[in-house]
Amino acid sequence: MTQRSFPLNAWYVAAWNYEVKKGAMLARTICEKPLVFYRKADGTAVVMDDACWHRLAPLSKGRLAGDNVVCPYHGLVYEPGGRCVHMPSQETINPSAAVRTYPLVERHRYLWIWMGDPALADVDLVPDLHWNDDPEWTGDGTLIELKANYLLGIDNLMDLTHETFVHDGSIGNDAVAEAPFSVTHGERSARVTRWILNQDPPPFWGAQLGVPGPVDRWQIINFLAPSSVALDVGVAVAGTGAPGGNRSQGVNGYIVNSITPATETTSHYFWSANRNFKLGDMSLTTAWRNAVAGIFKQDEDILELQQEAIARNPDKEFYDLNIDAGGMWARRKVSEMIDAETAGLRRVG
């Protein structure tokens, strides 16, 4: 049996809050499960398996009747709890007729779903991505439908050495690949910290700072198992104390990433680019989103090529370099979660 690469007992970003609307259904596969999302009249989001109990027709191709879903094939009706409340041509309803529903919570502009044991779905375990809706920060983002395993995306974020090669001319320059970094890890987390001191900034950061001359640049990569990465990035005028905590002469961004497994080879990559300066400058929000979208398109291209290469080289495995330490800690945290939930006979629920 091939081991799945993702834990189920975890909160995953299922959608941006604005993607799930009243009166419309959104079909999306998460952790290999086809799901359908919509909102009830009172605004509460609902999710259930996107396969009718009867003949597995996709409910997302049916219609909403009030808060209920009507199957497109034979008209079975499901209430938001997944229980069938109407069957054609019979006077009673089969007590077994139900489709599965999943815990869903709305936080930090996202809808988070728990695919594993619902009894363990503690909302306090939702990763803290407050930069998305904290009044001291502003920004926006979008969703990439990535044709690669989510861990390849995590690897990509955990080692920013690649910026020098993949993102040359925007955020990458030679200084990144050669600057030293340190790696720490916690129970469900890992962190890579890299300071690039007294160097010329790459074009994007130089423009943000608006002050000529060398900078102290930081990249603090915070991994929150199993699939979120909050990048604390910025530059400050060199020698003004940023490494010691004084960022007053600098500019700071938090690039918030959550890469949700769709299948073993595809992912929903949610990201947002946030900043804590010029909060009222909407054009700057657009500029940041466009800049990061352009940078992430370069990542998307290399990750998809990597996934294709993995498929073409089934006899080969990965080798690791010291630059992979952050990604390896992240993968170890994920493995620990998977091992914990598959140890012995697992009782889901």
Next chain:
Amino acid sequence: MQATQLNTTATVVETREIAKGIRLLRFAIAGDPISVEAGAHVTFALPHDGQLIHRSYSVVDDGQGPDMLTVAVKLEPASKGGSAAMWRLSVGDQIQLTGNDNSMPVSYGAQTYVVVAGGIGITPMTGVARTLRKTGKSVTMHYCARAPEEAAFVDLMQDLLGDDLTLHYASAGATLDTKALVAALDRATILYMCGPMGLTEAIKSAWAEHGLPPQNLRYETFGNSGTRPTRPFTVHVEESDRTVEVGEGQTLLDALLESGHQVLSDCRKGECGLCKVVVHAADAEIDHRDVFLSDRERAAADCLCSCVSRLPGGHMSIRIDGIPHGRSD
């Protein structure tokens, strides 16, 4: 829920009678771990008369041995061979697990839950009550049994629920007042139940009477407990002009199939209605043990679900083809 097919060996590691007529069986499972939800059941392939028969039993969650699979089996004197075969197992015996399914997945959307178990119907409720309690929801449970010596897992449930568990022993005259129970519920409460026909029918009708949302009443059927005694009876089949005897430990459906008649069936627990046959005349009142026919359809007494329903002795004449389906109202 669609069943997961399994082909796994289960080895008996413990077996003991935990209440009068109820035997606990604990198994070690070979190979990959299986995932067993609250309220789920597993299906075993059991040797019976030189063949394998497939029987499903709800999984018991006693909070122990998470790497073990535990079931509790009531010995049914008139069983189709399943419970007797399970009772014959001893430590070290190996049997095949062929399926894993859940007819009653727990929904966590409500804040208040009521759990009702009758007799051996306690088995799926051990997991349902435990998992709901684990999430911090309000859970009250009513457990009905004929007498204290026939009630399994009482200590277990008391440890779990404390004062939120009420025991109802018929021997002590303390039967559950289903009408009062349902009348006291609000519309958002979800009730899970598993038990004999009389109990579930009483709660279903009280539920309808109070106009509570049908989706908040969740139950699982056994299909082997009716309101009348289980006795042999005979049927005359119009199409073949033959008379078939239905034994005490046999269903009408099996008697028809074994005598070479063609009848459709699927769920075999009185839920889907595919095994319905037409009754022309019966010299006893039909013991409807299904949940497919409505009260009105039952009152018409012109059909029955042959997988579970029967006559309490006597004779009836039936038709097995040209079966009318659909609403009659």
